Structures are given as C-alpha cells and as structure tokens.
Amino acid sequence: MTAILTIHGVNQFDPDRAPAEAAARLGAVWTTALNHGLTVPVEGADVRMVYYADLLQPTGPVSQGAEGDLDHMSPEAAEAARHWAELHGVDLDQAQGRVLTPVRWVADAVARRKGLDRDAVRGLVARFFPDLVAYLHSPATRDAVQTRLAEAIERESPSVLIAHSLGSVVAYDTLWRHGLKVDALISIGSPLAMPDIVFPHLQHTCTAGKGSRPQGAGAWVNIADPGDLVAIPQPLTERFDKVTTNIRTGIGAFSFHKAANYLRNKATADAVARYVS
Structure with a gap:
C-alpha cells in the first residue's frame, strides 16, 4: 500500500482537540480534497497528516487569525509583513515610514494593488506571518516541529510527502537536516523562495545563491x-535547482492559497497519481 504523508500550512491550530485528534480530523479533510481529482481514490493508500500547529503556540491555546491580530503582531511578524508588501510592489514611504507603517495599511495596500478582497488579504496576513515567525525564529520550536515530521517519515516510510505553505518550509528543512528519503516531495503554495523573509533562513547551505532539491527526495x-x-516570487526554479517539475496553475481567484483548492487541482492529482497503487 502506498504511504502518503501530508503536512499542513498556517492557521491550523485546533484548541479543542489533542494533537492526534486534530491530525486525524485535518487529514480526513485533505483526503477528501485529494480524492476529488484522482481517478484512483487515495482510500487505497495510507494517508497520514503531520500536525504541528500546537507547537507554534508559545503561550498556550489562543485564537488565531482574527482581524485584530494585525494590530498586535510581534515586531518580527510585522516586519516580515512589510517586507512581503514590498515584494508585491507596495511603497512603504506612502505611509508613515517603513518601521512605523501599520500592518493593517500594508495588507490593504496589497489588496488594492492586486484587486483582491480587503478582508481576505487581512486574514491571510494575520494568519501567515505569526506562524511563519514562530517557526523560523524560535530554535526550540523549529527543532520540535522538524522532529515531529522526521519521526513520522521514519515511522511511515511514505512514498509521497505533500506539503502546503509553511509546511513546505518544514519539509524542506527536515529532509535536508535529517537526511530522510521520500520518492516525491510535492510542495503546494510554497513560500520557500521568498527573499529576506524565508529563503535566507532555510537550514540548507546554498550553492551559488540557490537552494536545491533535498538529496533524499x-x-x-x-x-x-x-x-x-x-508563493512568491515565481517560478520557484529561479531560487532552487533540481526541481523536477514546476507547475503554475489557477486554483480559484478568491482561494489563491487554500490547501483544499490545491489538493483538488488536476496538477496535484496527476503528481500524486504516479505513486498511488
């Protein structure tokens, strides 16, 4: 039986469930989404979710993702959001100067430039950057998250590792640091190439300024x-060597980063189907 391991992205903390229960619940959602595009349903495979959102909660169970979080971000998360806005062409000099620019203004400026719903972009910013900073800038947290994934890979021996968003950063780090093997790494909605914010902090020595496919993949x-x-800048191959296949595909104008939409997409189904038996 094919083993498929999945690892989620940001904003998946479930304060009402133990980690194992949260993993099972989220894994079922992912399995349903994957089956949408597959001609051979993944019920024939062993699909497991690696859940790590609980490890990103340094002060215990708290609600994430509320719009008000934009006003209470850590300095590191707020600075990452400002860098991100600049990558999207926002001129922070239009506001109060770089350091003083409110994150709410940053999110709204990106929404205007991209013609997107303001609240949707605010929600994305409020969810993404606190989790990203919690992983990248806390060594103890980063080690704990990677250990959880590494133990799952060693236990399950998966053929496929599907990693969404921040999960792709965890997967990349873990495969390199622990020397683990999978037949295929499938990254969806990955921020790995994001300059200043993500790419310089990856735990793999770059060659000529570029990362590379983990040796075990x-x-x-x-x-x-x-x-x-x-998932910027695109294509990912500008920053990484030995990417077997890089696919750009629309998953929905108003669902540009949702895992379920990526999982339902034909490109994902085709990539997974090669390993489902």
Whole structure:
C-alpha cells in the first residue's frame, strides 16, 4: 500500500482537540480534497497528516487569525509583513515610514494593488506571518516541529510527502537536516523562495545563491497559483535547482492559497497519481 504523508500550512491550530485528534480530523479533510481529482481514490493508500500547529503556540491555546491580530503582531511578524508588501510592489514611504507603517495599511495596500478582497488579504496576513515567525525564529520550536515530521517519515516510510505553505518550509528543512528519503516531495503554495523573509533562513547551505532539491527526495514537484500571494516570487526554479517539475496553475481567484483548492487541482492529482497503487 502506498504511504502518503501530508503536512499542513498556517492557521491550523485546533484548541479543542489533542494533537492526534486534530491530525486525524485535518487529514480526513485533505483526503477528501485529494480524492476529488484522482481517478484512483487515495482510500487505497495510507494517508497520514503531520500536525504541528500546537507547537507554534508559545503561550498556550489562543485564537488565531482574527482581524485584530494585525494590530498586535510581534515586531518580527510585522516586519516580515512589510517586507512581503514590498515584494508585491507596495511603497512603504506612502505611509508613515517603513518601521512605523501599520500592518493593517500594508495588507490593504496589497489588496488594492492586486484587486483582491480587503478582508481576505487581512486574514491571510494575520494568519501567515505569526506562524511563519514562530517557526523560523524560535530554535526550540523549529527543532520540535522538524522532529515531529522526521519521526513520522521514519515511522511511515511514505512514498509521497505533500506539503502546503509553511509546511513546505518544514519539509524542506527536515529532509535536508535529517537526511530522510521520500520518492516525491510535492510542495503546494510554497513560500520557500521568498527573499529576506524565508529563503535566507532555510537550514540548507546554498550553492551559488540557490537552494536545491533535498538529496533524499527522488523528485520534487512544485505547484503554485500565479496569484498566490505567499508563493512568491515565481517560478520557484529561479531560487532552487533540481526541481523536477514546476507547475503554475489557477486554483480559484478568491482561494489563491487554500490547501483544499490545491489538493483538488488536476496538477496535484496527476503528481500524486504516479505513486498511488
């Protein structure tokens, strides 16, 4: 039986469930979404979710993703959001100067430039950057998250590792640091190439300024919506060598970063189907 391991992105903390229960619940959602595009349903495979959102909660169970979080971000998360806005062409000098520019203004400026719903972009910013900073800038948290994934890979021996958003950063780091093997790494909506914010902090020594497919990954398929505000810059291959396949495909004008939409997409189904038996 084919083993498929999945790892989620940001904003998946479930304060009402133990980690194992949260993993099972989220894994079921992912399995349903994957089955949407597959001609051979993944019920014939062993699909497991690696859940790590609980490890990103340094002060215990708290609600994430509320719009008000834009006003209470850590300095590191707020600075990352400002860098991100600049990558999207926002001139922070239009506001109060770089350091003083409110994150709410940053999110709204990106929404205007991209012609997107303001609240949707605010929600993305409020969810993405606190989780990203919690992983990248806390060594203890980063080690704990990677250990959880590494143990799952060693236990399940998956053929396929599907990683969404921040999960693709965790997967990349873990495969390199632990020397683990999978037949295929499938990254969806990945921010791995994001300069200043993500790329310089990856735990792999770059060659000529570029990262590379982890040695233990037999193949690396990267899938990104051209309008995904997190999967930037595109193509990923500008920053990484030995990416087996890089695919740009639309997953929905108003769902540009949602895992379920990536999982339902034909490109993801085709990539997974090669390994489902």
